[in-house]
Amino acid sequence: MAGARLPSRTLTALLNTSNGISCVSRLPLKRQSLCSISSRASCSWLRNDVARTCRPSLNPRHYKRYSICPTGLFSTSTTRRLKIENNGKTSQSSRDSEERRPLTSTSTKLAATLKSTLKLDKPRHEQIYNLPNILTFSRLIATPVVGYLIIHNHHLYAFSLFAYAAISDLLDGWIARRWNLQTVVGSVVDPMADKFLMTTLVTCLAVNGSLPMPLAALILGRDVSLALSAFYYRYASLPAPKTMARYWDFSLPSAEVHPTTISKLNTFLQLSLLGTLLCTNLLHDPSATTSAAGGLLMSIQGLLGGEEGVKTIIQGMSAIVASTTMYSGLEYTWSKKAVVILGGDEALKRKQGFRGRMIMASGFGSFIAVAAYLWYNGQAEDDSEKEASKRLGAQSG
Known part of the structure; x- marks a missing residue:
């Protein structure tokens, strides 16, 4: 993909969680908007003026000025891998809970039986x-x-x-x-x-x-x-x-x-x-x-x-x-x-x-x-x- 990339210092400031995405408004460039383009490898930003120079086939009227709203900070493969790991952890936790459930029900029944037996054996007084x-x-x-x-x-x-x-x-x-x-x-x-x-x-x-x-x-x-x-x-x-x-x-x-x-x-x-x-x-x-x-x-x-x-x-x-x-x-x-x-x-x-x-x-x-x-x-x-x-x-x- 052709395009100009932001300096590393600016990209670092953008990705910093303490500054947030609002730092885009502080860029010194004027009348230049950034277009977020996501690929399977990474998430990058492309200037629309460079896009007109490098890729004249794209109509610049279709681009509007907007703030940076990245669709993801990780690649698709990384996201898929994280989802698989999360699903594996969820299924493992559900299996563990299902394995613990019969033991819990058995212990509950045993405690109820013992409680009823103790109640029957305990002397009680009437009015x-x-x-x-x-x-x-x-x-x-x-x-x-x-x-x-x-x-x-x-x-x-x-x-x-x-x-x-x-x-x-x-x-x-x-x-x-x-x-x-x-x-x-x-x-x-x-x-x-x-x-x-x-x-x-x-x-x-x-x-x-x-x-x-x-x-x-x-x-x-x-x-x-x-x-x-x-x-x-x-x-x-x-x-x-x-x-x-x-x-x-x-x-x-x-x-x-x-x-x-x-x-x-x-x-x-x-x-x-x-x-x-x-x-x-x-x-x-x-x-x-x-x-x-x-x-x-x-x-x-x-x-x-x-x-x-x-x-x-x-x-x-x-x-x-x-x-x-x-x-x-x-x-x-x-x-x-x-x-x-x-x-x-x-x-x-x-x-x-x-x-x-x-x-x-x-x-x-x-x-x-x-x-x-x-x-x-x-x-x-x-x-x-x-x-x-x-x-x-x-x-x-």
Whole structure:
């Protein structure tokens, strides 16, 4: 390419980053413009007057006066090489990030698993002083009073306190669900209060002769077996250190109890049977028969067929309760969802659950055998009494 080049001192000043390109306006030449011409080898500047002399084929009217605006300070090959190097660095960095990504995700998952395990194993405390739990504890306190009143034949007061216990049992569950006041302590103490009330009523009514002994043994055996397995579950699932103070600290949950459907139905039928027995005992309480509701009680008994009709109804309800009690007790021996142990060690939880179910099975099985023995002896005594009555009738005849 033909043309005049700028002196080296001027070119150095132009390329100096501190001076910038504005130094072109300081050139001493007048009415001479520079035309930037880029080639594959370098970037150079050509004066337009020289261009007219050296290359007359170029029309000078096509050139306009303008400042120096170099299109590049490096050659095309250098620029291409730099682009390739930059692309190589970018691809290498992307490959490194992709290689580090699986490791980062794995470490994140491991940290989350460890955090969840630590949260499960860390003891936590609950706010147990709320209205549903207060109602549950009041039912626990009222239960021994009900038993005392039954034993001493104060059936009217016993029935009134029993009605309060039944209503509070329904009310505390509704309040807990309505205002989201469920606690692990409530899930344990509420069925415990129900079983304590059931055990007290069954024992006292069996002592009075109102409830058959085989059915009483069956109901008590199921509750006692559940209590033994619950004691084991509490001790086995309690985080270390296992002390007596921590064992009876109900604000430190270690296991959750989830009653089955048949168990809830059985509880309802048992309460219905015991409430019916308390109502029939009112007919033998003078304070109840002479009260304002005494006439209503006698009229209800007459509608049911008198004393014989009431006795037949109680026998039918007893048979239904016996069947549901046996089924619900046996369900606790094979159901793995009835009792959920809290913690992160799944193998230990399975082992503890199996041991608790075996304790339940052995205990309830022995009580079933006792109930069958009592029922067989009762049937034998009834047969002997019938035969003795027939002999007396034949002798008198």
